[in-house]
Amino acid sequence: MGVHEINGSRDELAKCSTTGSPPSSSSLTDLAEKKTAHTTTTEVDADEAVFEHLENELAQYGVNEDQYEEVKRLANSYTLEDTRARIVKIVQIHEHDPNFQHALIEKFKAFLTNMDIDAHPEDHTVLIREVKIEVALITYNSPYAQVRAVVANVDDPMMPSSTVRAWFIGLSFAVLLAFVNQLFSIRQPAIMIGGNIVQILAYPLGTAAARILPDWGVTIRGSRVSLNPGPFSRKEHMLITIMATVGGAAPFTSLIIWTQYLPQFFNQRYAGRFAYQILIGLGTNFIGYGLAGVCRRFLVYPSYCVWPTSLVTIALNTAFHSNTPVRHRGPFGKLVTMSRLRFFFLAFCCMFAYFWLPNVIFQALSIFNWISWISPNNVRLNSVVGFNNGLGLNPWPTFDWNNILHFGSDPLMLPFFTTLNKFAGSFFSLFIILGLWYSNAFNSSYLPLNSNRVFDHFGKLYNVSQAVDADGLFDSAKYEAYSPAFLSAGNINIYIFSFAIYTATLAYAILYQWHEIKLGFSEFYNSMFHPRRSRDRGRYEDVHNRLMGAYKEVPEWWFAAILVLAIICGIAGVAFWPTHTSPGVVFYGIALCIIFIVPIGVIRAMTGIEVSLGILAEFIGGSLVPGNQLAMNYMKAYGMVTASHALSFTNDLKLAHYVKIPPRQTFAVQMTATLVSTFVCTAVLNFQMNNIPGVCTMDAPNRFTCPWVNSFFTASVLWGTIGPRKIFGIAGQYSMLLLGFPLGLAIALAFWTVKRRFPHHSWLRQVHPVVLLSGAIHWAPYNLSYIWPAVPFAYLSWQYFKKKWPGLWSEYNFVLSSALSSGIAVAGLVIFFAIQWPGIQIKWWGNTVSYQGCENKLDTCRLQYLEKGEYFGPRFGEFH
Template sequence: MGVHEITDSPPSSSTDLTEKKEANAEVIETTADEAAFEHLEHELAQYGVSEEQFEEVKRLANSYSLEDARKRIINVVKIHEHDPNFPHILIEKFKTFLANPDIEAHPEDHEVFIKEVKIEVALITYNSPYPQVRAVVANEDDPDMPSSTVRAWAIGLTFAVLLAFVNQLFSIRQPAIGIGANLVQILAYPLGRAAARVLPDWGLTVAGSRVSLNPGPFSKKEHMLITIMASVGGSVPYTSLIIWTQYLPQFFNQRYAGRFAYQILVGLSTSFIGYGLAGVCRRFLVYPSYCVWPTSLVTIALNTAFHSNRPVRHRGPFGRLFTLSRLRFFFLAFGCMFAYFWLPNVLFVALSMFNWISWIAPNNVHLNSVVGFNNGLGLNPLPTFDWNNIIHFGADPLMLPFFTTFNKFAGSFFSLFIILGLWYSNAFNSSYLPLNSNRVFDHYGKLYNVSRAIDAEGLFSASKYEAYSPAFLSAGNINIYIFSFAIYTATLTYAVLYQWTEIKLGFSEFYNSFRLRHARDMSRYEDVHNRLMRSYKEVPEWWFAAVLMAAVVAGIAGVGLWPTHTSPGVVFFGIALCFVFIVPIGVIRAMTGIEINLGILSEFIGGSVVPGNQLAMNYMKAYGMVTASHALAFTNDLKLAHYVKIPPRQTFAVQMTATLVSTFVCTAVLNFQMNNIPGVCTMDAPNRFTCPWVNSFFTASVLWGTIGPRKIFGPAGQYTLLLLGFPLGLAIALSFWAVKRRFPQWSWLRQVHPVVMLSGAIHWAPYNLSYIWPAVPFAYLSWQYFKPRWPGLWSEYNFVLSSALSSGIAVAGLVIFFAIQWPGIQIQWWGNTVSYQGCEGKMDTCRLNYLGTDEYFGPRIGDFH
């Protein structure tokens, strides 16, 4: 976005040069101004800044004094100096301005440069400083546009109920099926348009405002409100996993867990604690412009595509002029992906898991351990032709900035060699186990049988444990724990080193929110979106506080009124953990699109504080990890509403209602499943309702709750050294900070993000490099190649393309599930079986070392406790 200084050509030789220069000084100055403004206007127009908007930016810039501009620039540099999303050339331009004392001493000698800088600063105030945001988010608003209408509520709640029902019902199936908000966004548009055509304009006046069944054309605000309701309603309560493991006889057989009141209390408490925290954190994570929330831009791009009728004319490759509207482009890309998705997922599965190097020698342990897609580390230059694999875990290369995708890949690539080193050196006896498994094993190399370490009530049995085996982890899983511990300390350190200014600003605003004179003062957030949102009433802080308190009471009642053998203090533990991490991990997610999961930390602390009690550990995990995850999800929705200019109180009502309805629907479906599906969560269950996630959750709850981290990571544990990950994270964050301080001229260092790199380092077991590397070329093409060369084309179609491809996969996946997978149809031929040959077939097929008959590895029985 930066603008280079414009210099005039040297004048022709003349004896009256001085006279000519003096006579034409005003003309030259005007020409330079016009050239600078024309260049800047053309560049900004590529990102959707119209001529009228540019004139407004110039007017705003002219209102700044030199001192005012200087103060604003100091603030911009302070906040955005280490912001990898902010244009580096602009930061350097601002630093040049601040470092030159002659500008303040002799402003007349730098008039063109000063005017350019003022315009750049004014643009940050008038609009978003980020081109990707300006590309899809309008910097204008119509306060009279309907949003919270009867038809929007009817459609939104219908989809919330439908998504809650389907996602809960099929969450226990292998493979699971789920409906996302992007599919609802597509379906809601024709329904809203139909309602606008069919419904009569019947209404009544309430509190001075008319409420009508049909207030006019279906608006983009109504559309987004429906999408937010669907997003909230589609989330299955995490506490259902706790209920499953408690209630079923093959697990802990605690029959009180079948009571609806118990289920609904714990379900509501985790969700609404998260929402209460989201409201508290909106001054940290929603209002600041640097909180971009990349994942929200795709949703807004699709919303804009449905409701934008402006003409499109953009130059692209080979000078071709593109005039296709966003909506037509969306459906074209959507149809192509829908048709293509059948090829790698039904007709030619080898294209999805393109482990072509493994085909050379399918049974070669050393080859497949490095290049294998299914059971190896996935070092393959061409691993997949399936877009669904590329965007796995939300790592969409069109949606996330290039630096995010590349940093994640770099961290994963580096940790690959650590995993190989652990395996080949037989560190922690890992060579007797599969290389990259997320399962837990005993000292016979078999899956850990938790029933041999617990008593009849599901509590830890020391005698049975000592007669059986410690728990062992694969090399890939060991790597995950090392860098998971590291990422927590690195996140907090990074927040202090790089985000302290933003965090202090957030705390200041949070404090001011309780002061009557300042509670609704949004002037400190000067970007256009906060300025436009001043037209609407803000949600009082006490509303969120009341939600938080009610959720805490529900949680205490759920844990305390039934024989859970768990202190209600776990509720406060979760809130405390969230308060420590929510802002640092929230800012990182808002800037990079990467979420730091608190699951392992919650398990580690919970299992250490209450050893031998799996249920207590599960509740610590639920109130520690899940509330933070919910808070960030709700915050993302708040940012969506902020971008589209939905009144905050309407967003509050929508999220609250959809969460309430969804929790009741999911809980009702859960009870139906537990009591009406014969053999549910066993291998004999009908329709593949075998509950893979429930079984994994049960195993983890016993290992980290019943056996406990002390026996695994404690002083006598076999994995005590893994705790070095905590100081390692601190060292990594400090090292990158020191290097950036030492070499500030290395601009590429601004794109290095240690926390994102660490998130790539834990992207293993059972996933591998084949799920990360393919995104890098696409991210480079989008953000580094197309964006600077054809910014108008990129801003018009990039996020729409991301949404179209994801939506095509979602719809095709649903059709394939019910048409092919549900009836059990299988297409057997070489292209669908070659990817599962040899070591790539079963996890136990290829290991580095094998045991003889009656042999076992690790501590001798009787030597571990």
């Protein structure tokens, strides 16, 4: 967390972290039992007062009874000098942290500037006690209530994790997920199996193995390795989940191979060679690991890197393995005693049953575009309120939780400020899109309002084959005889704010997180050149780093070796086949990733929002090597995808960090699962390419039409072959959009200036410029209907329930998030194979009303239309 241990209290903290104090005699459970046993009114009233006082104390600090006793004991050991020194560090790190309580920062600042406290401490006894408890809580546990809610601040180093049964179950799931996810990734709609389903299935398998397997084993280097080391542990469970999640991710390079190999795309037959496929697959996958190792000191060790998505995974893990009795005050003063596991399965079953209603039986509840039903063919009405093809301005557009979860925007998982900022950015950019369309800026009135497709100057979808030669390289003569590329108003908005978000991200990191980034570089330098000094994690003294200090860390050179080997694989894949691409593109992509990985990583770790480098990689790659789509695709793979992989792997490292899995065991399962997954996915890819007739065409069986591959092909030709110079260059029709780069810098500086001018306005700390911009690019083809419904749920969870019933919120909020997501995932699988795969359709008004008029006719509902033979934009001969 960054708070130094002072005056030799490290041993005291270690004792607090690894042991538990005996339960308080005035615990909530005891008091509740006494209340029912007593018959005297006076005694009942007295116990009621004590009961409510203790409950309020626990609610205020977000801890249980035993933890509260430890915090008070630790606080009593602090001197006033110790307390001040700790507060200085806390304020330095968390002053601009939107997850940290603003009121507490203000309280700490007032404490530091009040010199009367030192002169007359006897006059400030209550304040000193409160501040010491707050400081002790941050040191003893996490500074954040949401982390304290699901992550234990104790550890048992003897608990098994890397066991034979965990490896067998984990690798089995990794192979299964790699096979299924790769096989159905080209289907419309696709089907994916995620980590939550693995957690649910792994638990009965692990517990069955613990009951059935014999205790056979061998002793290796003084440690006994047994088939059955005892009860199935939470660490084994999480290790299996990490292994399966890593293995379930198909290599991004499969998209490159699809577009290279198939005859309807570039027909480069060498792309069917297994060695080529494996080399570029291993290159992109393992470069991410090398960078994840470097990022540990920036994105794993610091406590302000919360990683909200990890908390849901841990909540489900805790639900399966926690036996702690539950007793929390709920609505109407009732005590809630339901266990997390029982609550999970209750919510899971409810969502599983409900999901069939909006997705099979009454689909209008999923796309509840009820305003469009008033006048389905009214272009102006549907442009604003339409769910499918409009901007989605609707008071309540869906009753489908899956739509609310779109792109990981879980309102129960992400902090409220993240959800609200994202909505605000989308809402304000809505008017920019309308302004572009209604003013016919960039000829956008001739195109659909909110499409992510690319069009020609006839208003038709851009036919890339009319601008390239037989080898897929740019053909100037054919291009000049055909058309420039045109974007819809929604897509124009995306590019403006996508350019802005990159400069805003770098500016935000420097303005708000420079101290922490500098600290991470210092620790990385020490780990490379002063290993003994780096072993002292005094600068990261939150409880989880102290507990992880019991395990050997992965040496930096391990990650460095992985990075070097991955680069060699990437270079070999580019150099040994006729790719017409310099191996230097691997280093260009890595350079882009290195520049952005820490800033976007910090933002994702704090807010749950990931800034994709996709558009920037396309822009730079297409500019560096114009006319060569394959070079641009490699740039995207080694820039954008490497960054995305690095952050995913870092997220897994944080998961292991929270659950206290030894780092070297996490490293081993990540490496092994990725290696196995790459080979499995590549084998499945070859089977698909050579055994599915008409694959990636409209005639493909079982809907293997490859929607993502077709979109990838269009993007690769547009930005790689035609190139961004012709679109965004000096003579390009969209050169004005490059003003997005300085706009992002201006936005970040403006908010930073305002926050410094008004430091006591708590709501300003909740304004996050990068998250605002992430909402502004959440368009084409998506819209406000996917964002707004999350806001009320986020408010109820994080602002209402968390404050009114903090114990109840801590116990169930993240479990509920996991249960709802898992119910949707399992129901989706069943619906896919039971309804969609056989082609069963339920046709009635409730399943068709959402697709009437402009909500179904993307190509016809436009603001302006061309007469026969007309075209818009530059005249023939004026573009080249």
